[in-house]
Amino acid sequence: MGERKGTNKYYPPDYDPSKGGLNKWQGTHALRERARKIHLGVIIIRFEMPYNIWCEGCNNHIGMGVRYNAEKKKVGMYYTTPIYEFKMKCHLCENHFIIKTDPAVLEDKKIGGIQQKMNRLCQKQRKFKKNFMMIPCLN
Numbered sequence: 001m002g003e004r005k006g007t008n009k010y011y012p013p014d015y016d017p018s019k020g021g022l023n024k025w026q027g028t029h030a031l032r033e034r035a036r037k038i039h040l041g042v043i044i045i046r047f048e049m050p051y052n053i054w055c056e057g058c059n060n061h062i063g064m065g066v067r068y069n070a071e072k073k074k075v076g077m078y079y080t081t082p083i084y085e086f087k088m089k090c091h092l093c094e095n096h097f098i099i100k101t102d103p104a105v106l107e108d109k110k111i112g113g114i115q116q117k118m119n120r121l122c123q124k125q126r127k128f129k130k131n132f133m134m135i136p137c138l139n
């Protein structure tokens, strides 16, 4: 929806190209409503759940691949790789999830407000990931 208005070819009769692009002229951002929190460093993206989780608010299972409108924010750097945080609201209750990229640990993710289902490597097994098959963590 955002792109529809961003790529509009209509130029108003009073438009002056010397003062910048169309978005600047109209006082809008190219991402439109997805950039409504841009002053806070937040853009809104479509986030797809990368694994099965349990919501800590309502204890419901949320399957891998469920999509949310998430607030994406840069929260730090790991060497030259940015660390992003995604915040989204559970579609079944008022709980919010926070998922953060973790480039230091093989692109794994740190999470808040949810419990991950037991299909990720535990710390001990992760060390041997390169040499061994992935085994579900049971604790």
Ligand SMILES: [Zn+2]
Pocket (backbone or CB within 6 Å): 055, 056, 057, 058, 059, 060, 090, 091, 092, 093, 094, 095
């Ligand atoms: Zn929930």
